[in-house]
Each structure stands twice: as C-alpha cells, then as structure tokens.
Amino acid sequence: MTGIAAPACGQKALTLSAFAKLNLTLDILRKREDGYHDLQMVMQTVELHDDVTVALTDGDGIVCRCGEIPGDETNLAVKAARAFFAATGVAPRGLAIDIEKRIPARAGMAGGSSDAAATLRALRKLLKPDLLGDELERIAARVGSDVPYCVRGGTALAEGRGERLTALRAAPPFHVVLCKPDFDIPTPMLFSRVKVSELWSRPDTNGMLDALHHGDADGVASRVKNVFETVLPKEYAEVFGIKERLRRMKAEAAAMTGSGPTVFGLYRDEAAAREAYEDLSADYRQTFLTRFV
Secondary structure (H helix, E strand, C coil): CCCCCCCHHHCCEEEEEEEEEEEEEEEEEEECCCCCEEEEEEEEEEEEEEEEEEEEECCCEEEEECCCCCCCCCCHHHHHHHHHHHHHCCCCCEEEEEEECCCCCCCCCCHHHHHHHHHHHHHHHHHCCCCCHHHHHHHHHCCCCCHHHHHHCCEEEEEECCCEEEECCCCCCCEEEEEECCCCCCHHHHHHCCCHHHCCCCCCHHHHHHHHHCCCHHHHHHCCEEHHHHHCCHHHCHHHHHHHHHHHCCCCEEEECCCCCCEEEEECCHHHHHHHHHHHHCCCCEEEEEEEC
C-alpha cells in the first residue's frame, strides 16, 4: 500500500457487525451478453453476524485473520480494502483485519460479502468519513455482486447482478430458523443449469413488493420463493427435506437462500421457531435461531 492517512478523530481500530442476508425472493430474468444473468431479488438482513475488526497499524501491507478461511488475496475483506484504497487514494501504512466467523461459509447468506462490506464501512469511518454512501456502494460493486447490498442492509430490491438497489419499507418482524446441511452447492453449476425460458414456478416479486409496502406479514410469507430450487440437481434433495421439515414444524414460509444450500423458515411465533431450531439442531450442526433486523 502507498500513502499515509490520518485516521478520523484519532481512532485507529473499529469493530463492526457483518450481518447475514436472506433472499426472500430470487428470480432470474435473462442471460446477458457478458455471460452474467440479470437477477431480481428481495433481500433481508438477519441478526446472525460475524464481527469484523479493522485496525490501522505501523506494519506493512494487509494482514487478515479469518479463522479457517484463508486471509490471503482471495478473501473478500482483503479485496474490499484494496478497492477502497484504489478508489480513494487513501491508505494507511499497515492494516489488520480480524474476522470472528459465525455465518457459515458457502451457505448462500453472503458471509464473505458481508465481511467485505463491514471492512469498507470501517475504513470509511477510520480514514474518509466524508465519503458518501453511494460512493461506498460503487466501490463495493467492484468487490462482489452482494457487497453493495451488504453495505446498505435492511430490506431491499436488488437487480442486475445484485448491485442495483432500491430501499424498501422494513419487512414485518419474523423469527428465522436457518439450517445449512453438510454440503456445498457450487453457484456456477446452478447457473449453468438455468435456461431462463424454461424456468417455472417463479416468485411473485411484484406481490412481495406490495406486501412489504403494506406491512402485510401474511403476504410476505406467502410469496417467499427461490427460482434456483427449480434447477437443483437431485443429489441435493436434502434441501427439500429440510424445507418440508420446517413446514411441518409450523414455519409460515420456507425456502433456500441464494444458491444454497442453507434453508430458512419464517415464524412470527418465537416459541414455534425455538422448537423447530431445537429439532433441527439435533441433526444439523449448523442450525441457527435468529430474526430480521
């Protein structure tokens, strides 16, 4: 890194929460000429989070510690720091990023993207507090498709590759049971199976937007849907087993989030959510009880 910048207000370290996200809806509209797909997704932040500590140091370069996940140049938090320095021209001599992981990796909950977003938010506060939110989101888009949403958080419509955001009225409160089975689903493989003209059982995105606008919890729950489920290979059928188990345990909605494999169930009844959490925890080590934030 080059350049020296004085931290804002003399502060040299900051710890921020990096919240997980859910896809209340996920639709694929078309394949683009650049090979990517145009998406339409209603996203929601949940309370499950990593803790990201960003510290300005007297060392050289970026040091990232992230549990069992590599802290090298492939880590999105490191990529985010480099994108911030390149865009702003501001950089400390050394930077330490420490990530306490709680969000499972490769789970469809934007754990890495959320860590990157927290890194960007921390760097803005430490080094360039006058940087506007829109500018920070543009930097985030250079890091990954979900990173701009994770910078913003809350309830939002994400379009394009996920970088075009529209803030929505906060969703009605729900308790959430999250369950990640012990396998990963490669996102490129899922996209390779998508033939947009043959997709069936698409989410009713407009209906979801209307339900959110009116604070209609029943309407929100009834429109939760992920089109990736229609192209999921049979070897991942356990996803549907978890969905059915959540529905039997009185979930008002259940779906896979992102490209999976995590499945979530929505509950307004906290006791029912806790019962489902305890039931699934007996068989799945990566089961979490959380809520919308």
